[in-house]
Amino acid sequence: AQSVTQLGSHVSVSEGALVLLRCNYSSSVPPYLFWYVQYPNQGLQLLLKYTSAATLVKGINGFEAEFKKSETSFHLTKPSAHMSDAAEYFCAVSYFGNEKLTFGTGTRLTIIP
């Protein structure tokens, strides 16, 4: 079985500060890992994905994530937070041959002016 754990249901950072959202996964096979963003009352938008190529993945809106197998982590970062980054962020896992996504419980990011 596969699962993801997102540490911190709420994260607040000041505008211009580093954004770090944590995700740890559990999978018995090499995983595919994803970060999605959800704005209020909207669907999910893919930020970035890891599918066994480069371990440092760059996504949209200046976000990136690094796959660390030794730590079973896939943390999301952005060097400088912008007010428009305020949203809910979901980490998700699947794997080759079973593309069903298993989501974490989400992290709500608040940006402080």
Added chain:
Amino acid sequence: EAEVAQSPRYKITEKSQAVAFWCDPISGHATLYWYRQILGQGPELLVQFQDESVVDDSQLPKDRFSAERLKGVDSTLKIQPAELGDSAMYLCASSPDRRQETQYFGPGTRLLVL
């Protein structure tokens, strides 16, 4: 840019009533997913279609939920009768085929059962 369409965006109903949600995936996408997202939680898969066939409906409460994709294009998710605990966001997603790892999500239908 092609998008997944869903309607209605919002639905308020009373318990014991029937409700239906519609999804039109991105053109040419063979795989379609319905998810339920309870407030404060991540989405959970209800049903997965490959063309018109159900691939996975293990988490679909079949006593009250049904889903169909008759021509392998658009899809309908129905709840009958609705219960208070069904209040949630219902999300539809599609991908070119089940071997494609990226799913594209629609805007969702927010259901409130009174």
